[in-house]
Amino acid sequence: MITPGTADELLELLRAIMRANRTARLGPESEDMPGWKFAVLGLLAREGEQRLGQVAAHLEVDPSVASRQVAMLEQLGFVTRRPDPADRRAQLLAISPAGLAARDGYLAMRAQWVAEALRSWDDAEVAHLVTRLKQLVGDLHCAIAAHQRPAVRVPS
The missing domain is CATH 1.20.5 (Single alpha-helices involved in coiled-coils or other helix-helix interfaces)
Incomplete structure (x- = not known):
């Protein structure tokens, strides 16, 4: 301990x-890729098409905030919309090829920055650090879950 x-x-x-x-x-x-842009594009790249409500929930923002952010990304050509076949009233959002290229360029820039910062480290040292940090994150999540109280449900 x-x-x-x-x-x-x-x-x-x-x-x-x-x-x-x-x-x-x-x-x-990174002026062209503030955190919120990267978060939305990353979500759509990882998870595929999403409804706006799912994007807002994942990013833990109000749907009106997500709506404004997605509209800006759509104007830039980074996000596309199409009707949801399951419910034509809803829209599905997807990352466009231009959005994917912007996200990939930003990831490459960050990877280069990390590589420069750790240029005196060898690959085995970095791999060991990554393994231990993953273990730390997992252990912290378990500890937090163990200490959270279950939500109190009020009978209807």
Whole structure:
């Protein structure tokens, strides 16, 4: 079991990593791909076509916010819409080839940035770090789930 001091040090390090990630997303090289654009495009690239409500729920934003964001991406040609065959009143959103290219370019830029930052590391060291960070994330999710209280249901 780790000591409270070590736990505090780890939490401070995780905060520093999050700040570094936020700084990288806000840097001058990423002005064309703010976090919300990358989040929407990444979701559509990973999960395929989605209704607007699903996009909003996944991003944990109000549907009106997601609607504005998707409209901007649609104007840029990064997102397409088509009627949902299951419900013609609804629309399905998909990433376009231009959106995929923009997302891939942004991913390549970030990968290059990480490679430059870790140029003195060898591949085995980075692979070990990735393995341990995955384990950390999994363990943290388990610990959080174990401490969450179940939602209280009010009888109808």
